[in-house]
Amino acid sequence: MLSVDRVEKSYKKGGLFSRQRQIVLKNISFDCQQGECLGIIGESGSGKSTLGRLLLGIEKPDHGHVLFEGKRIEERRARLGNISAVFQDYTSSINPYYTVEQAMMEPLRLKGMAKQEIASKIDLLLYQVGLNPSYRSKYPHELSGGEAQRVCIARAVSTEPKCILLDEAISSLDGSVQIQVLELLRNLRQIYQMAFIFITHDIQAAAYICDRVMIVKDGQIEEMVRIEQLKDVQSAYSRKLLQMIIT
């Protein structure tokens, strides 16, 4: 479904006239299958979010390409309705002047859904993310972090894309809320059979939800491992990263 082939990315480094570049991603190749949950884990600065932006087609790689069902992800027709995203910063993900209902309507309207259909879909989505219908009229500032992130997840799921990219989507939430949201994501995946790309520095969260994890170090794939074999990772870096949950 999603195929990444020899992707490289660098950014300009230094002052305005500097010609130096910082290489952020090097020779990244992998596939994500339909319905799979693939974790991307690594330390801060290893290039996870940069890779996420390339997978969403927000930025272009310098070399290599990202294909969604054979089409380049930079093309609108490859992305439209196929891939959506949930980010860490839920507060800036929702327009502060929109009610929950208005925020959730947006993608459904763009998809061309009829007004009445939209209303019942919003009720269903709110129910699926554990919010009652009274939330329709609330503004983002009236929501807790967990509730706001549930709204973002409901919106991402609403058009039933084939893949959702979650970039540190639970990192800003309190511990118990993190578990609730992970549980929610697991349930939604079962309902909609969609693929998740789960970017995190939290290996425990990845182990909870992912089928496979890709361990990234300094912009390169260090190791790709199925979740059942997480304890058998080979490299010293991966072992260090995993130590915290193996104990």
Ligand SMILES: Nc1ncnc2c1ncn2[C@@H]1O[C@H](COP(=O)(O)OP(=O)(O)OP(=O)(O)O)[C@@H](O)[C@H]1O
């Ligand atoms: N738009 C940009 N312009 C210049 N440098 C960038 C840009 N985006 C990222 N970088 C650099 O690329 C490197 C990787 O950043 P990235 O955000 O992808 O890492 P990360 O693994 O997601 O880190 P974190 O877990 O802290 O979010 C960093 O050194 C960062 O400073």
